[in-house]
Amino acid sequence: MTLRILASTTRRILNQLRHDRRTIAMLLVLPMILLSLIYFMWDDNSALFNRVALILLGIFPFIIMFLITSITVLRERTSGTLERLFTTPLGKLDLLFGYGLAFGLVAAVQGAVASGYAYWVLGMETRGVGGYVVLIAVANAVLGVALGLLCSAFARTEFQAVQFMPLVVIPQILLCGLFVPRDEMAGWLEAISDVMPMSYSVEALTEVGANVEATTTMWRDLGIVAGIVAVALALGAATLRRRTP
Amino acid sequence: MQTAIQVSDLVVERGGKEVLHGISTQIEQGVVTGLLGPSGSGKTTLMRAIVGVQIVKSGKVTVLGQPAGSNELRHTVGYLTQSPSVYPDLTVLENVKYFASLYGLGQDVVTETIEHVGLAEQTGQLVRTLSGGQHSRASLACTLVSRPSLLVLDEPTIGQDPVLRDELWKRFRDLANDGATVIVSSHVMDEANRCDHLLLIRDGSVIADDTPAAVKAAAGTDDLDEAFLTLIRETETVNR
Numbered sequence: 001m002t003l004r005i006l007a008s009t010t011r012r013i014l015n016q017l018r019h020d021r022r023t024i025a026m027l028l029v030l031p032m033i034l035l036s037l038i039y040f041m042w043d044d045n046s047a048l049f050n051r052v053a054l055i056l057l058g059i060f061p062f063i064i065m066f067l068i069t070s071i072t073v074l075r076e077r078t079s080g081t082l083e084r085l086f087t088t089p090l091g092k093l094d095l096l097f098g099y100g101l102a103f104g105l106v107a108a109v110q111g112a113v114a115s116g117y118a119y120w121v122l123g124m125e126t127r128g129v130g131g132y133v134v135l136i137a138v139a140n141a142v143l144g145v146a147l148g149l150l151c152s153a154f155a156r157t158e159f160q161a162v163q164f165m166p167l168v169v170i171p172q173i174l175l176c177g178l179f180v181p182r183d184e185m186a187g188w189l190e191a192i193s194d195v196m197p198m199s200y201s202v203e204a205l206t207e208v209g210a211n212v213e214a215t216t217t218m219w220r221d222l223g224i225v226a227g228i229v230a231v232a233l234a235l236g237a238a239t240l241r242r243r244t245p
Numbered sequence: 246m247q248t249a250i251q252v253s254d255l256v257v258e259r260g261g262k263e264v265l266h267g268i269s270t271q272i273e274q275g276v277v278t279g280l281l282g283p284s285g286s287g288k289t290t291l292m293r294a295i296v297g298v299q300i301v302k303s304g305k306v307t308v309l310g311q312p313a314g315s316n317e318l319r320h321t322v323g324y325l326t327q328s329p330s331v332y333p334d335l336t337v338l339e340n341v342k343y344f345a346s347l348y349g350l351g352q353d354v355v356t357e358t359i360e361h362v363g364l365a366e367q368t369g370q371l372v373r374t375l376s377g378g379q380h381s382r383a384s385l386a387c388t389l390v391s392r393p394s395l396l397v398l399d400e401p402t403i404g405q406d407p408v409l410r411d412e413l414w415k416r417f418r419d420l421a422n423d424g425a426t427v428i429v430s431s432h433v434m435d436e437a438n439r440c441d442h443l444l445l446i447r448d449g450s451v452i453a454d455d456t457p458a459a460v461k462a463a464a465g466t467d468d469l470d471e472a473f474l475t476l477i478r479e480t481e482t483v484n485r
Contacts, residue, residue, distance in 0.1 A: 004346065004349060005346070005347055008343060008346035008347070009343075011343075012332070012335070012339070012343045015335055015339050016332060016334045016335055019334050019335065019336075019371060020334060079328075079330055080326040080328055080329075080330030081330045081331070081332060083298050083326060083330065084324060084326055084330045084387075085347075086298055087296045087297070087298060087319060087322055087323075087324040088319055088344070088347045088348070088391070089319045089320055089347055089348060090347050242297070242298060242314065243297065243298055243299060243300045243314065244298060244299070244300060245258075245259060245260070245300050
């Protein structure tokens with residue numbers, strides 16, 4: 001890995017996004033619209049709104065970065081740019097971390113805007129500080145980047161890549177504790193939920209919601225998510241082949 | 246003259262089919278070599294093997310004394326893929342700048358290279374909005390910007406207007422005169438006359454490997470097109 005190449009790759013990915021104004025607008029506005037929807041759905045039950053809005057702040061960046069990364073990396077693979085990059089001094093890690101950094105930064109902005117909107121406009125309340133919410137949102141976004149990168153290796157077309165979204169994302173949303181508390185699920189469902197990264201980021205967010213100070217459980221959960229990111233990135237790196245058939 | 250590339254008994258399979266059947270050849274440094282042959286003959290596969298992105302079944306490709314694709318070569322080899330591989334959602338300048346940055350090169354080389362491929366007026370334009378010919382020249386600029394000492398160009402002049410094509414060939418000639426080894430694939434025979442050396446491939450085998458003059462002499466004609474036809478017929482008679 002070379003710092004110079006990593007920096008210019010990150011800048012290149014951000015530049016690509018910068019030219020796509022509509023995507024930027026959707027990245028920022030979409031979470032606000034969905035949060036507003038939830039606000040009006042439960043306008044007489046602020047406790048429920050607080051719980052659901054908080055969890056959604058963690059789920060958005062995961063879904064969106066998963067989609068964006070799997071499509072962009074698939075394009076690199078199919079357009080020939082990846083093959084060309086592999087004849088240059090660029091290392092696999094430069095590309096991998098370049099994507100992680102670029103989309104992590106975007107997620108930080110998105111997380112800050114969406115959280116700000118939830119706290120100040122919609123009146124969401126948490127016991128802990130909002131900074132932790134943004135931190136967990138960014139961790140989720142990087143998780144989305146890592147899994148998106150990995151899944152892009154198993155898709156040949158963008159149609160296929162998009163369909164990995166429901167496969168990877170929906171079971172995690174269903175089992176993360178948003179709909180049914182995890183300890184009330186059937187044993188085998190809880191076991192599946194135990195190995196899904198989203199369960200830990202949702203638990204971490206719930207901890208921020210319920211406690212004034214950062215708890216050990218929150219840090220442990222963040223650590224688990226970081227560990228899964230590392231594993232997914234390592235697996236993703238293995239799918240980036242310099243030599244192809 | 247020194248050898249830049251040594252290919253020995255190269256066998257490559259793609260999609261379960263053998264597409265190169267034990268190719269051996271040698272390419273000199275500072276020379277423009279034309280890689281010619283019909284579509285599907287194995288030109289791109291051979292080029293991919295030389296730049297080290299092709300999985301090979303057996304045989305050896307040595308580039309500037311190193312095995313093809315090794316780390317040290319990535320600073321010296323420039324590869325242009327057949328279909329333009331640049332980022333359509335970046336401007337010409339941003340694309341060329343990015344590829345320059347991978348080699349630690351700065352703005353002056355970038356501007357110069359964009360001028361060399363005739364895209365000075367399109368510098369700030371998104372690649373997505375360029376014409377087909379401009380698009381492939383943007384891709385070429387990204388290859389030329391690193392000043393590679395080995396250039397592997399897969400059909401760089403396809404779809405270009407005649408004046409630009411002429412300028413690009415002069416450019417390749419200048420680079421070779423400065424010591425670079427240039428390999429250009431083409432299926433247009435009139436371009437073959439501009440090369441120092443020709444490598445004609447058909448169905449994954451070499452059927453001619455010589456200077457244009459020698460190829461013509463061997464076939465007993467002054468016309469390269471005709472010479473190739475004769476050579477192809479001869480090999481087919483031998484095979485029967």
